[in-house]
Amino acid sequence: MTAHTPGPWSDPVTGVCPVAETLRLLGGKHGPTLLHCLTGGEMHFLELSRALGGISRKVLTEQLRVFEAEGLISRTPKQDARRRVAYALTPRGQALGAIIVQLYDWSTARV
C-alpha cells in the first residue's frame, strides 16, 4: 500500500476521473508539446507552428483556444507592423508546465 489515500478515482455520480480529465485537458497530439514549448517563455504563432513541426495551423489555433479557455495561456496581440500575436503561460499554466517537466525527466530517466 502506498502512502497517499486511494480515494474514488472517478466521481460516483458523474463517473469522471479528475486525472483523466486533466490529461485530456492537456490536449491531443500536440497539446503537451505546445505547453512544454511555452515553458521557455512567450512565443508567436508562427514560432510555435515551426517549433511543433508538422502541426497544421487549424489544429494549432484550436489547441491555443482551448488552452486559453482553460486559463492555461494568455493571448496578447502585438501592435507592430507584422501584427504578431504572443502566447505565454499563465501562472496556472506554469504550474502545470512544472509537472510536465517532471514527465520529461521521467521519460529520460527510465526509472
Place this chain on the structure above:
Amino acid sequence: MTAHTPGPWSDPVTGVCPVAETLRLLGGKHGPTLLHCLTGGEMHFLELSRALGGISRKVLTEQLRVFEAEGLISRTPKQDARRRVAYALTPRGQALGAIIVQLYDWSTARV
C-alpha cells in the same frame, strides 16, 4: 525566462517530442485513471473494470497490454479457483504514478 533550459522540444530528426510521447504512453481515455487506480495497490481485472466505470473489457485489456509492454505494470495470474489475475505497478510505474498524483492535486488546487 524560466529556470530550466528550454531545449528542443521535438527531436530535429524524428520530430518526436519526449513529453508528448510520454503522455501518449499514458494511454487514451482510461489510461491515466487505470494507472491512478493501481497506485492504491494491486487489483484484479474485474475490480479494475468496475473501478473504471464504463470501460469495455476490450479496451481495458488493450490498455493493460500496453502498460505491461512498457514495463509500467506487472501481470500475475493467481492460482485460485476463480482464475483471477492481479495487476500491480512496477517501480517504474510507481514513479510515473507519483507524477500522476501531482496532476490530481493540480486539478483540485486550481492554482
Place this chain on the structure above:
DNA sequence: CTGTATCCAGACGGATACTG
C-alpha cells in the same frame, strides 16, 4: 473470471485554399 473477435460511429488531425 479473463479475455478475444467483429463491427461500427464519432472524434481527431492533416491537407489545402482562402481572408483580414
Place this chain on the structure above:
DNA sequence: CAGTATCCGTCTGGATACAG
C-alpha cells in the same frame, strides 16, 4: 502574420457476442 473554412482519411473506443 494570424487565422478561418472545408474536406476527408485514420485512429479510438464502445457494443456485442463468443471462448478458455
